Amino acid sequence: MSVPLQRDPHRTREAIAQWLTDRFPDEGTPTVGALSTPVETGFSGETLLCDVKWNHRGGRSLVRSLAVRVAPARHNLLPESSWHRQVRLQELLAATDVPVAGIHGSETSGELLGAPFVVMERIDGRVPGDIPSYHRSGWLAELRPAGRAQVWNGGLQLMARLHRLDPDALDLSFLDDPAHGRAYGPVGIRRQFGECLANVEFYGVQDDPVVLRAADWLRDHCPEEPDPPRLLWGDARIGNIIYSGHTPVALLDWEMATLGAPENDLAWYLFTDRYLSEGLGLHRLPGLPGRRETVATYATFLGRPLRDLTFYEVFAAFRFTLLTSRITRLMAGTGIQWPNGRTPSLRSAALLARVLEEAGDVACSP
Incomplete structure (x- = not known):
């Protein structure tokens, strides 16, 4: 929005x-x-x-x-x-x-x-919309299924290009902010998770039972990240890409950029799309590659198998719920009427519960 x-x-x-x-x-x-x-x-x-x-x-x-x-x-x-x-x-x-x-x-x-x-x-082009969801209406919904697949996979290609950059060569040490980040550990998922836990009151989820259950699950399943950290987009989704026709021409929004494992971005890419379809009670657009195909495609782009993707998907659902809770609170005074009282925070919490149920207590793997 x-x-x-x-x-x-x-x-x-x-x-x-x-x-x-x-x-x-x-x-x-x-x-x-x-x-x-x-x-x-x-x-x-x-x-x-x-x-x-x-x-x-x-x-x-x-x-x-x-x-x-x-x-x-x-x-x-x-x-x-x-x-x-x-x-x-x-x-x-x-x-x-x-x-x-x-x-x-x-x-x-x-x-x-x-x-x-x-x-x-200002770059000429168009962006898949969040409100209304691109699964409901808009230019992506008007494309043929093959065109939708091009849009989806084009975003994956640019994301892989980002993940192949060398953070040391770019001197991205400023993303490893000593002012606050290092209190939660070295760069990567443990720091990102730690920052979320330290700010649950800011997001307004300190008493949310689904969020608390997810936090326990994430503590129990947090993986090691054996590779050197890569540059992460943070808000990786097709709604942050400008397209010319079916071709991506620019990535947008670096507010959540950090360093870590590429699986983190891919999980966000998958989950945000799931929220904008299943989370809103919509059918996913035909032609958009599913999870299994997306994982296989991205592993090819990345040049290695993906690791612990189930964990990163739970983390994506967890963090997304924090953000939508914050958005719901910020928008409360603007007069927005949510259909049937189903605020973004309620919808995302419901989807988080579903993701947790699917994850169960199995070892994290693609």
């Missing part, structure tokens, strides 16, 4: 124009067009879309389509801000073969827009 426009449009356009003038004084005078927000996705933080026209001396003009992403000011989905880390990561990824939106510049203060922001190129 997109964050509603939280500020005065006229003043916001003036502030963006001022920033562009200061940042690019040789470009001429910028005129910022109407602001809009993407309708398909994006909750934590505002994304403002606009066209900007520069009038140069001699009558020449230049028009650029920009996306201005503003750090969360009120809708804080995560307990600690990762804003500066995600901007830095996107700048580094722009020099790799992982496609991301190019960054024109960023502002670290909140003087102009009330929060830090980054100005990026």
Whole structure:
């Protein structure tokens, strides 16, 4: 879901124009067009879309389509801000073969827009929607089954490309934040799980029996991660990919990026799709590869068998329930009416219980 426009449009356009003038004084005078927000996705933080026209001396003009992403000011989905880390990561990824939106510049203060922001190129394309779910309606639902498979597998290919990057060569040590993360152990699943446990009150799930049962299961089954940690997208799903036709052209949203095992991203990719279909009482779109086919395909892309995927799927369901609980609380004051009172947190908790039942007490394996 997109964050509603939280500020005065006229003043916001003036502030963006001022920033562009200061940042690019040789470009001429910028005129910022109407602001809009993407309708398909994006909750934590505002994304403002606009066209900007520069009038140069001699009558020449230049028009650029920009996306201005503003750090969360009120809708804080995560307990600690990762804003500066995600901007830095996107700048580094722009020099790799992982496609991301190019960054024109960023502002670290909140003087102009009330929060830090980054100005990026706006990439033409379309994104599978969260609300309504792409399993219910939208351009993905209108494709033929073969086209849907291309969309799904194209996302897997880009994710594997990300996982093949060398974190040391990119100098991603800033993702290993000593300020708070190391209190929960070395990078990887134990730290991520530890951070979740330390913030159950922030998410509002400290008394949720399904969440507590899942936490016990995860403690009992937490695997070792024998390989060096890789760069993880964090919010890995087709709803965070811009597509041109059936082809992915950019990965979005690095707020949850971290270091760890690729299985973590794949489990999130699978679970978020399951939530947007089964979790919402919808039939999954024909043509989208199922779990078994997806696992086999991704193992081929990754170049090794997947390990302990059942564990990572339970962890994905657990963490997703924490996040949807937080979203439900944040949206409580906006007047949204959930059908039959079935809030995202109730739906995700129900699906978490189902995932736990399926996992049972068996050894974690694909």
